[in-house]
Amino acid sequence: MRILLINDISCIGKCSLTVELPLVSLGGETVDILPTSILSTHTGGFTGYTFRDLSEDFPEILKHWKSLGIKYDYIVSGYLANISQIELVKQIKKEFLKDSGIYICDPSCGDNGKLYVGFDENFIKAMKSLVSEADITVPNLTEAEYLVGSKNLTIDELLKKLKEICPHPIITSYREDNKLGAAYLDGDQVVKCMSNAVAGSYHGAGDVFLGALLALIIHHVKFSDAIKIASDYATMSVEETLKEGTEPRYGLAFEKNIPYLVSEMVKHS
Ligand code: PXL
16 A cells, blocks of 8 residues: 655644654554645744745656656645645646545644644645545644634534535544534544643644544544544643643654553554
8 A cells, every 4th residue: 555645844843743743653554744834843833944845846846756657545735835736736636546446635724723833724725625536634623723714613513514524524623612522524424533631722733633543544543433533532632731731832742652652553453
């Protein structure tokens, strides 16, 4: 099996590719990457970061891959630098995803009620059209609200509206009664996988969840079990970060609980 992760490299701050690549690799399959941009740190909570858009390199990279006859079972997109990269992802999906392949879109563009620096309503509109091409989408609550264009909806309403755009929406980093988890639809039924109570908001929590979820899915863990395990693992990573006392902007301490993730993966597959 071959998986492609399209996301940025934030050199410091543990999000996007630096989190997804090690976690998805635990699933035991080949993981390739396409970096969309390279930043000295991610854009949340840091000032003065560098940002290099790598779009210019895409055509030559894709031409080379094409000559190798590469095709993917899973393509996963995350943080995209601009609207033209959204169009490039559509093209990559068309050319490199197997007929039986699965495309997962993380519409990475905001958190805590706000868009990340550099994104606006036009970007959301373009991202919505990309989400409509996905089999699974994994927005956080803020991204979900921007995608459906409405705030203050219940989680049930939000998931049902998202389902009009993409068949399998999963809302990540979902909080209820100060518990952290994920919410998705099983048919018309809303399922919430809530883990321990944890305070605060953490950068890259969605990437930790998605990386773990993918590792579990490609290791043939049942979808509902995979969501529960990935959600517990993300929460354990927040707890570990609190224990270590590092600043939230430096990302989640996801490393310590990798043995837990692997043992659950083996147990459930
Ligand atoms: O995981 C979120 C994320 C990804 N990539 C970049 C970011 C952020 C959140 O701020 O700035 C560059």
